[in-house]
Amino acid sequence: MPAIIICIDMDAFFASVEQQANPKLRGKPIAVIGSGGRTVITTRSYEARKFGVKTGMNIYEAKKLCPHLILVVGDNEKYTHTCRELSVIYNRYTPDIEIYSIDEAFLDVTTTHHLFGGPVAIGAAIKKEVKDQFGINCTVGVAPNILMAKLASDIAKPDGLKWIKSEDTETVLKDLPVRELWGIGSATAERLEQCGIRTCGELGRAPVSLLRNRFGIVGETLKHMGQGRCDRPLIVKEEDPKSIGHSMTLPKDISDREAIKSELLKLSSMVGRRARKYGFVGKRITLTVRYADFKTFTKQATLLAHSNGTHEIYHNALNILDSIRLTDKVRLLGISLSQLMRDNGDQLALFEDNAKEKSMLKAMDSLNDKFGDLTVTWASYLKTMEPQSVISPAWRPSGVRNLNIKN
DNA sequence: TCTGGGGTCCTAGGACCC
């Protein structure tokens, strides 16, 4: 029995949620952005798309294209809440659900669709429920695998419903540019074009030997993709994260070492906090530096033992920084903790209010010993610093992927 | 007035070990 996979993709999710929350925004070109001066467009309403406003644009560019564009700073609580409610709806039709991102999910209805009158009936029902309950549109794609289900929803956007059956696969893919496939980005598309391959049809017919030659081990997978084949299963269970990180484009490019340090402290605190909140310790710290000219590099250090302490993270980030000769003003800084494992739990239990206070004081003391002058900064951060709000469409509503870093 | 932030996975060279 061939599988039946449904892809559900919210239309302009953040923008739609904002328009529902504030009726004055409905029917208007709006864009959801992050906080801070150097933010970009995260999501824009369909009204704004008509003006050519795109994701990733800076706000000046967007305003130039659409002078009446209304900018709304994103609110993660709102989107997370809606996302959680959405999965309640999905669960009525199957337990096999992959919440792929905050606005996208895959449902495996292979064994349940007959109970509801087939996959299209399920898709239509979900669309209606989402509209009735939240006032927002979504697009549904149905296909034998997630690659094609995703493509179906991309094609049907916005507010659409499309079923690509096995027998229709070839027709759909025949003249479709390879770039439209999930997993083929601009770099791969360009390399394929150098081989004379532009459409999925051409990719599906290309000799394996050629693809293997040019793309190595993924050559065969590429060919399969061109034929609409995909065996990636749904990831139904939330998997443990591989890394936890934060990065920040600074309000202004800086070169002052003390200023850089204090940003690193902020990032260390955010990373440590989230790791502790979800009970992970990591063995590797990666520092990311982006210069004013956008050149970006990373440097990592492996710790002697797993940790999630702010102090430990900060200390190691500083060590890495000291090993670098900065050649330009710094635009962005990032810190990531990886090689994660679950904390055994006893450490987490320590974070009762009292113990928490103690360990913070201990960390401050130790920092005081090592870094002296920074302690004031440290202490004042801990007391006054509200965790930064972070807007990223890659969230999940649960687990460590929830970027809400408040404790 | 330029160009966000969260991730995962893969590659490739070098270190290191047996």
Added chain:
DNA sequence: TCTGGGGTCCTAGGACCC
């Protein structure tokens, strides 16, 4: 005169996704 082969870990960078 010349110099194995296999495996794993570490590191930096890049492609891709939402």
